[in-house]
Amino acid sequence: MKTLILSVAIKLLIPVFIVFSLYTLFRGHNHPGGGFIGGLIGAIAFVFHTMTHGPQQTVDTFLKVNLYGYPRQPNQSRSLYLMRMMRVNVWRRRRKARQPNLNEKMIRLEPIYIIATGLLLAASSGVVGLMFGHPYMHAFWADFYIPILGKPGTPILFDIGVYLLVIGVVLKITFVMSEE
Known part of the structure; x- marks a missing residue:
């Protein structure tokens, strides 16, 4: 589906989706939201771009460094x-x-590498508790405050891992379904 209106609208909306997904991600450890919802919102941008421009153009635009x-x-x-x-x-x-x-x-950043990185980050955020003699996934918080993020801690690492995991899974599903 290549229409000029949709193509221009998607180019304008992708930054909005990404910024809102990051806002939802970092808001999530203090309020409702977090990695899963932020990842879904961020993945919407890539799904719409794939719908309008195709999977190869999406890979060339966002996943090549x-x-x-x-x-x-x-x-x-x-x-x-x-x-x-x-x-x-x-x-x-x-x-x-x-x-x-x-x-x-x-x-080229493959979606499977994004999935693996997210899973590794989410799983390893709980190991910090084990290293200090607490149960797995015990939360540790820093003693300082960052203006936009709040107090950083291990729950935000878990949320970032889930965020990457969700974006990678949705990208993989989108690419597989759009190629067939």
Whole structure:
């Protein structure tokens, strides 16, 4: 279904869906909401984009990461090399035009990797309690307050894991169903 109105509307609504899903995610450990609802709201953006532009365009737009780098010099220390690599990935477009010896590597984020990362984060957030002699999934909270997030703790790690898990599962289902 490729209509011009839907295509333009989706491009405008995707940032709204993502921002609202992040708001719901971070609001969830103090109020109703959290990782599951935030993940579903965030996945709506990708589902609508896949409906209008197809799965390949969605992958090309959201799930491909280009990394740029220089060849490592033999006498260069590892820390200087890593700092230079981080700097070049931030300013890659300008440097690519000026420096042709810049290497480029593309990484595709598969939905199964997003699922695995979310599951690992959600499951490992409960291990913190075991390390301190408490039951599994015992909540620990920090002693400081972050203005938008509130007091960070292990429940927000669990919510972020569930958020990634839900987005990955919905992406996988959407891609499989749209290819058939």
